[in-house]
Amino acid sequence: MAPTASPFLDPSPCASAQSLGILQLKRDQLIPVVLSDASSTEYAEGNVVNTRFGSFTHSSLIGKPWGTQILASVVDTGSRGGRSKKRKREANGDGNAAEEVGIAPEEPAKGVVKAATASSGFAHLVPPTPETWTLCLPHRTQVVYTPDYSFIIQKTRLRPGDHIIEAGAGSGSFTHAVARTVFNGYPGLEQPEDEEEQVNGTHARKRKRRQKRHGHVYSFEYHKPRAEQLREELTSHGLDPLVTVTNRDVYEDGFCLDDENAPNADVIFLDLPAPWLALKHLTRTPPPPAVVKSIASDPSANTLEPSTCTPQSPPSTKPFRSPLNPKSTTRICTFSPCIEQVQKTVAAMRSYGWLDIEMFTLEHKRLEVRRERIGLAEEGLRGANPSPATVQEAVQRLRDVEDRAKVFHGLQKEKQEQVMRRAEAKKRGEKLSTMKKESEDKKNIKVEGLPPSKHDRLERAKKDSKSRPLFKEGRLVCRTEPEIKTHTSYLVFAMLPVEWTAEDEEKARRKWV
Structure with a gap:
């Protein structure tokens, strides 16, 4: 299936x-x-x-x-x-409770x-996607964000069909990203088929198609509850055929599984507090006990050269088996927040024969590209700055405010004079009907040349915006975020070449010399 x-x-x-x-x-x-x-x-x-x-x-x-x-x-x-909590409790405790209080049982909604x-x-x-999941996943530990894991995938040359070891799965951000990268089909669905080879138009013989190597992620987590939660998430997301989650202490037990063909890794990612303690398991030959003991005690003080690390059997009764792919160069990346961890890791890498060691740190900032519209004509519109764009606009707005103030004070003065005239007329015993009619006529008269009010300006701007191409107007600006929104981390990269034997040397000599 x-x-x-x-x-x-x-x-x-x-x-x-x-x-x-x-x-x-x-x-x-x-x-x-x-x-x-x-x-x-x-x-x-x-x-x-x-x-x-x-x-x-x-x-x-x-x-x-x-x-x-x-x-x-x-x-x-x-x-x-559809039902209150009281009715639910009554229904669970006594089915006749609702009838006793005179409440008709409600039918479930259809x-x-x-x-x-x-x-x-x-x-x-x-x-x-891995990018959106990184921003909304439930945080169980500090996560590896998109800028970091995208650079790790590019630097380690991870591609579809590769096997990768991940130690320190945590919240599963990096796990989802590399599962998408190595995916090239589900294992077990493609069977090798026989194909006929044609030579000069005739069927000479049959040859068997080589089975494709499917990509896989071998994730190791020391904390058992986190490992179980990650396994449940991967199952619900449909990624469990591509990811094997193992609860293990990789410092002591290493990375090998019961299957002899696993992990057979091409890429390694270590997000551990002490990655130098796990490097003893990531070699092609068993390291000498003296090197392992020296690194465990003080990695930065280790001065042994890779040439002195002659293959020796470890003191364990279990035979040594390398988790690395013997047919390809293995690349490794360690993720450390402190420079002291980097120093110990680099010293251990040199002792175990890792080459081309580099360290990087990323400072990620987003760029915000938008159009900036400034001017008094933008008042009331969304996404604009309604402040004067030029001196002329500022001066004109001040003149409009002064003109409206003059008109307002003039009307107030006329109203005060009218009140005084009405009071004098009342003392003389004159009729007020004529004066009331004059005041009502003055209210209905609109002052010509009066600058528009704020309400009028907002209505006019809203009406004009319907015919304006706002997406083309304004100045195109590009600004960076003021702060870095990723945690500090140091990425150490290295590579371990394929083991070169005397037979390989002789074979290459016969072919190329």
Whole structure:
């Protein structure tokens, strides 16, 4: 039976039930959601994801293409279950409790009630990828972020079909990334077939097609609960055929498994507190006990050269077996937050014969590219800076404010004079009907040449924005983030060539000399 395709490897065009989806609220704020259909919930509108930008029902997410903008829904959270907690307790304790208090038993909701669309709030539905999963996964330890693991994959030359050892799985960020990189098919589905070879148009003989080497990730984790949680996550994500999670102390027990063909690694990644203690297991021949003891006590003080490391059997009764691929060069990367760890690791690498040792550190900053619109004409519009762009605009706005102030004070003065005239007329006993009519006529008269008010300016800007190409206007600016949003880390890279024997030397001499 073929395994179910993982959404991390081959997402379908649309979100489906019982699959993982990612709700993107902002650039760095994402929420993982396992979409549930109507049959898996008792609520009338289905399961709901509540966020600061609104509520999103699972029924509004299922069947939508990836990248769709999902509008928030109006959800009645007070009566979602159809029954109150008291009624549920009474139903669980005594089935006749509802009848005693005179409450008619409620029937469960049939189907899913379509929730009404809210007036505001939206999110985007995006497919699960290692990049999006890194931003929203449950943190059990410090994770390896996208800038780091993308550089590690490039520097170690990891490609489809390779085997990689990962020690220190943690939260599984790096595990998901390298599982996608090494994937070139599921193991066990492709069988070697016989093919006929044609020579001069005739069928000469049959030759057997060589079976393809499938990529695999061998992940080791010392903490048992973290290893079990990672194994459950990989199973739910459909990546368990590509990843083997092992709970083990690699310092003492190494990396070899029961299968003789595993791990057979081409690439190694060590995210450990003391990676130099695990290097004794990552050799092609057993290292001398003196070298192992010296590195365990003080790696930085070790001065033994690789030439002095003659193959010797370790004191253990179990024969030495290398976890490395004997047919290809092995590349390694260690992830350390302190420079003292790097010094000890580099000293141990030199003692065990690793070559081309390099260290890198990454300082990642995002670039924000957007259009900046500045001017008083942008007042009330979204994404603009409504401040004067030129001196002329600032002077004109001051003149408009002064003109409106003059008109306002003039009207106030006229009103005060009118009140005084009415008081004098009242003393003389004159009728006020004529004066009232004059005051009402003055109210209806609009002052010509009066600068527009703030309300008028906002209405005019909103009306003009409908015909303006706002995406083309303004100045294109590019700014970097003020702070680095990744933790400090030092990446040490090295390579271990294929073991060169006398037979290989003689064979190369006969071929090339």
